[in-house]
Amino acid sequence: MEQSGFPEDRRTQILEAAAAVLGEKGYERATMKEIAAHAGIAPGTIYLYFKNKRELLLAIADALITQQVDQALAEATQDTAGYIAAVLRDRIRFARENQAFLQALVAEIWTDRELRERFFTQIIGPVLASGAQYLQAQVAADRLRPCRVEIVVTAVAGSIVILSALRALMPEQLLPGISDDELVEELTRLYLYGLLPRPEKP
Amino acid sequence: MEQSGFPEDRRTQILEAAAAVLGEKGYERATMKEIAAHAGIAPGTIYLYFKNKRELLLAIADALITQQVDQALAEATQDTAGYIAAVLRDRIRFARENQAFLQALVAEIWTDRELRERFFTQIIGPVLASGAQYLQAQVAADRLRPCRVEIVVTAVAGSIVILSALRALMPEQLLPGISDDELVEELTRLYLYGLLPRPEKP
Amino acid sequence: MEQSGFPEDRRTQILEAAAAVLGEKGYERATMKEIAAHAGIAPGTIYLYFKNKRELLLAIADALITQQVDQALAEATQDTAGYIAAVLRDRIRFARENQAFLQALVAEIWTDRELRERFFTQIIGPVLASGAQYLQAQVAADRLRPCRVEIVVTAVAGSIVILSALRALMPEQLLPGISDDELVEELTRLYLYGLLPRPEKP
Amino acid sequence: MEQSGFPEDRRTQILEAAAAVLGEKGYERATMKEIAAHAGIAPGTIYLYFKNKRELLLAIADALITQQVDQALAEATQDTAGYIAAVLRDRIRFARENQAFLQALVAEIWTDRELRERFFTQIIGPVLASGAQYLQAQVAADRLRPCRVEIVVTAVAGSIVILSALRALMPEQLLPGISDDELVEELTRLYLYGLLPRPEKP
DNA sequence: GATGAATGAGTGTTCATTCAT
DNA sequence: CATGAATGAACACTCATTCAT
Numbered sequence: 001m002e003q004s005g006f007p008e009d010r011r012t013q014i015l016e017a018a019a020a021v022l023g024e025k026g027y028e029r030a031t032m033k034e035i036a037a038h039a040g041i042a043p044g045t046i047y048l049y050f051k052n053k054r055e056l057l058l059a060i061a062d063a064l065i066t067q068q069v070d071q072a073l074a075e076a077t078q079d080t081a082g083y084i085a086a087v088l089r090d091r092i093r094f095a096r097e098n099q100a101f102l103q104a105l106v107a108e109i110w111t112d113r114e115l116r117e118r119f120f121t122q123i124i125g126p127v128l129a130s131g132a133q134y135l136q137a138q139v140a141a142d143r144l145r146p147c148r149v150e151i152v153v154t155a156v157a158g159s160i161v162i163l164s165a166l167r168a169l170m171p172e173q174l175l176p177g178i179s180d181d182e183l184v185e186e187l188t189r190l191y192l193y194g195l196l197p198r199p200e201k202p
Numbered sequence: 203m204e205q206s207g208f209p210e211d212r213r214t215q216i217l218e219a220a221a222a223v224l225g226e227k228g229y230e231r232a233t234m235k236e237i238a239a240h241a242g243i244a245p246g247t248i249y250l251y252f253k254n255k256r257e258l259l260l261a262i263a264d265a266l267i268t269q270q271v272d273q274a275l276a277e278a279t280q281d282t283a284g285y286i287a288a289v290l291r292d293r294i295r296f297a298r299e300n301q302a303f304l305q306a307l308v309a310e311i312w313t314d315r316e317l318r319e320r321f322f323t324q325i326i327g328p329v330l331a332s333g334a335q336y337l338q339a340q341v342a343a344d345r346l347r348p349c350r351v352e353i354v355v356t357a358v359a360g361s362i363v364i365l366s367a368l369r370a371l372m373p374e375q376l377l378p379g380i381s382d383d384e385l386v387e388e389l390t391r392l393y394l395y396g397l398l399p400r401p402e403k404p
Numbered sequence: 405m406e407q408s409g410f411p412e413d414r415r416t417q418i419l420e421a422a423a424a425v426l427g428e429k430g431y432e433r434a435t436m437k438e439i440a441a442h443a444g445i446a447p448g449t450i451y452l453y454f455k456n457k458r459e460l461l462l463a464i465a466d467a468l469i470t471q472q473v474d475q476a477l478a479e480a481t482q483d484t485a486g487y488i489a490a491v492l493r494d495r496i497r498f499a500r501e502n503q504a505f506l507q508a509l510v511a512e513i514w515t516d517r518e519l520r521e522r523f524f525t526q527i528i529g530p531v532l533a534s535g536a537q538y539l540q541a542q543v544a545a546d547r548l549r550p551c552r553v554e555i556v557v558t559a560v561a562g563s564i565v566i567l568s569a570l571r572a573l574m575p576e577q578l579l580p581g582i583s584d585d586e587l588v589e590e591l592t593r594l595y596l597y598g599l600l601p602r603p604e605k606p
Numbered sequence: 607m608e609q610s611g612f613p614e615d616r617r618t619q620i621l622e623a624a625a626a627v628l629g630e631k632g633y634e635r636a637t638m639k640e641i642a643a644h645a646g647i648a649p650g651t652i653y654l655y656f657k658n659k660r661e662l663l664l665a666i667a668d669a670l671i672t673q674q675v676d677q678a679l680a681e682a683t684q685d686t687a688g689y690i691a692a693v694l695r696d697r698i699r700f701a702r703e704n705q706a707f708l709q710a711l712v713a714e715i716w717t718d719r720e721l722r723e724r725f726f727t728q729i730i731g732p733v734l735a736s737g738a739q740y741l742q743a744q745v746a747a748d749r750l751r752p753c754r755v756e757i758v759v760t761a762v763a764g765s766i767v768i769l770s771a772l773r774a775l776m777p778e779q780l781l782p783g784i785s786d787d788e789l790v791e792e793l794t795r796l797y798l799y800g801l802l803p804r805p806e807k808p
Numbered sequence: 809g810a811t812g813a814a815t816g817a818g819t820g821t822t823c824a825t826t827c828a829t
Numbered sequence: 830c831a832t833g834a835a836t837g838a839a840c841a842c843t844c845a846t847t848c849a850t
Contacts, residue, residue, distance in 0.1 A: 025313060026230070026309075027230075028229075029230060029313070031840065032841060033841090041814080041815090042814065042816060043815090043816075043841085044815055044843075045814055045815070047841095047842065047843080048812095048813065053842090103312070106312060107309055107313050110309045111227065117372075117375075120372060145395075147391070148380075148388050151377060151385060151389065154368075154376065155389055156361075158360050158365055158368075162356070162359070162360030162364055163357060163360055166360075169312070170318065173319075173327070175353060175356060178352075178353065183353060186353040187353065187357055189349070189396075190354055190396040193396045193397070193400065194391075194393060194394075194397075195392070195396075198395060212830095233822085234823075234825080235823075235824090243831080244831065245825085245833070246827085246831070246833060247831055249825070249826080250830070255824065414834090430634070430717035431634075432632070432633075432634030433634060435818085436819080436820060445835075445836090447820085447821085448823080452833095452835075510716060511717055514709070514716070514775070515632035515635070515713055520775060529779070551792065551795070552788070552792050554784075555784065555792045558768070558769060558780065559768075559793055559796065560765075561768070562764050562767070563761035563764040563765050564764075565764070565768055566761075566763070566764030566767055567760060570764075574723075578760065579757060579760060587757060590754050590757040594758055594761060594800040595796070595800060597751075597799060597800045597801070597804060598797060598801075599796070599800075600799075602799065637844060637845080638846080639844075647810080647811090648810065648811045649812070650810070650811055650812060651809085651811070653846070654810075659845065
């Protein structure tokens with residue numbers, strides 16, 4: 001029916017339909033029939049591109065992983081405040097742009113060990129490591145106070161994930177009327193102040 | 203088979219079995235038969251106490267909600283640092299104690315609008331509001347710097363949730379070898395410094 | 405619906421329905437739905453007694469194997485002609501009584517290696533071995549001429565199988581109007597004469 | 607892709623691929639895709655030469671039927687022992703040469719009435735009739751004892767079919783280490799002695 | 809003629825739910 | 830109250846067949 005101009009688009013078309021349906025329904029409640037309908041094709045067609053339902057899920061994970069972060073590395077020249085803001089902004093945008101994919105994945109990551117480890121190793125881990133490394137360098141240069149960078153980085157990442165996720169899931173309830181920019185600004189201040197060198201011990 | 207002394211304990215018995223199985227398998231992958239087996243009863247018996255599988259899930263949510271937070275209200279007399287640490291410690295403990303229930307719920311909250319709103323309104327909302335109120339009072343008393351307290355509170359809550367969740371799901375990978383106390387201490391410092399009044403504008 | 409008096413009859417009931425349907429349609433063309441309908445139950449019920457379609461097939465094989473031959477061993481006291489006739493008669497009766505089961509199996513044995521080896525080892529093999537042993541004893545006692553007993557026994561068994569099978573499958577065409585008794589008589593004569601000691605070498 | 611020099615060879619090419627795949631997998635388990643792959647063509651192409659999967663099967667039957675037996679008719683001049691040996695040898699060779707075709711067919715013949723009747727009428731029937739006719743002539747000439755030739759001929763044919771089939775299917779188990787020649791020799795002796803005129807009644 | 813992507817009906821199987829005991 | 834055998838709707842997946850290229 002709904003033909004796409006390029007032959008390889010079909011895969012993408014299915015992937016996007018799957019992300020949309022999985023994101024809304026979760027893995028188990030999403031049916032191949034519905035995914036097919038959402039993509040405007042017949043159920044059997046999906047199996048020409050993906051071996052089974054699970055592979056479709058893993059393909060979504062891979063799609064996310066491969067388009068992964070060139071990161072705000074270039075921004076490392078900025079000052080500390082600028083770097084934190086840049087990372088926050090970048091991650092919030094990433095979450096927004098891949099909302100359907102992420103929403104589809106998170107639910108499964110929560111219950112599926114294999115997916116969890118795959119995702120953690122390939123996405124979360126590197127991001128946290130990169131952040132920790134940056135912080136550690138700033139601490140070494142006395143631009144930030146000494147701290148356990150792994151904990152800080154994880155906490156910061158956690159804030160962002162939760163804020164991005166819940167703002168996507170419940171825009172009416174979570175911080176309604178507050179823009180991404182306001183969010184970034186406030187968080188930047190919170191974490192920057194939290195990490196700047198301090199004259200005296202508390 | 204396995205009779206309980208009190209007639210109403212049966213409900214609790216089922217609820218706990220359900221939380222255990224749902225927590226491990228997720229809602230869809232958990233079967234009534236397995237929940238029954240886990241509780242040492244017959245599948246049919248569950249239906250004498252819960253109308254259907256979904257009600258069982260909602261009952262788990264309710265069980266969490268009702269045993270909810272007397273909060274660190276009593277601790278409000280402490281200084282600010284003590285309050286933040288107390289809240290962090292309390293929430294981390296709550297997550298640990300109800301791990302199975304929470305794990306079961308979160309996956310569903312993620313995909314189920316009704317459950318999400320119920321949970322947000324009854325659990326998340328009040329907690330955030332209470333925290334925001336406390337912070338606001340501290341700001342008014344000049345013990346903390348002015349800030350958008352809703353954002354800060356949500357960010358702090360997000361850190362805790364993510365840290366607790368991932369530490370439960372992936373103890374080997376997320377901050378291995380770091381104790382809860384170390385975590386609380388580091389986070390307290392981060393957020394306290396992030397919020398203390400500052401002499402000059404940055 | 406169609407309740408049986410004894411609780412364990414349900415398994416047998418399914419097994420017989422399966423044998424009937426498989427016998428008529430073959431394994432692949434037989435559907436669980438049809439087997440269920442033939443047994444007067446719902447499709448799902450079959451899975452309470454058999455793990456899957458293949459197990460149902462294997463259970464048919466086992467049913468055949470267990471009700472196996474006490475053989476014409478008692479008849480070993482008879483003279484050679486009587487023995488041969490007794491075995492022929494017994495095997496033809498066996499084929500007739502288990503026609504549906506056998507027909508179902510043979511088709512699968514033809515294409516399925518596992519089933520083939522199982523059936524050969526447990527049914528065919530022992531039968532042939534027993535026959536070969538008897539013949540060998542008769543040869544040793546000079547009541548039959550020397551011969552390669554394995555070949556003879558296999559040939560005799562082959563005749564019977566084919567004759568029984570085709571007479572069941574095509575009663576109109578294969579030896580119509582000839583009774584089992586006539587068959588047994590003629591075959592007995594053929595093989596007895598074929599095996600009796602001979603005065604001179606040909 | 608793989609073009610054949612002559613346009614009509616394509617049909618044969620498909621037929622042989624089909625026989626190979628059907629022989630190994632059986633009718634239902636063989637897929638058109640696999641048959642096509644085995645023939646080095648696209649699935650759609652098969653439908654240019656055969657209306658559907660079933661016609662492909664029937665065409666295999668026809669292929670067998672047409673290349674049918676010029677029979678050991680020429681050998682009728684031999685003595686009786688020579689004739690029997692010649693027929694046995696010829697049939698065993700036929701089974702070996704057409705093993706894939708035959709294996710594919712037999713499974714279907716077993717379950718498919720139409721195919722069965724077609725095959726019986728066109729292949730089995732004539733062979734048996736020819737054999738019966740020969741035997742009858744020998745009996746009339748007092749070179750063989752009087753007997754029910756239809757039964758004898760069917761029994762002999764049955765032996766051969768079973769022996770050929772099982773030796774093809776289970777070479778390790780059925781009469782391993784015995785050559786076709788030994789088989790023919792032993793069977794010839796068995797049936798010849800079984801049929802030679804006898805001086806006295808047993 | 810030849811292709812092979814697309815189809816969708818039909819399969820085996822699962823499991824929430826019921827109800828006779 | 831409790832049971833657990835029975836149900837049957839719904840699912841993932843397969844594959845013979847078609848048809849635009």
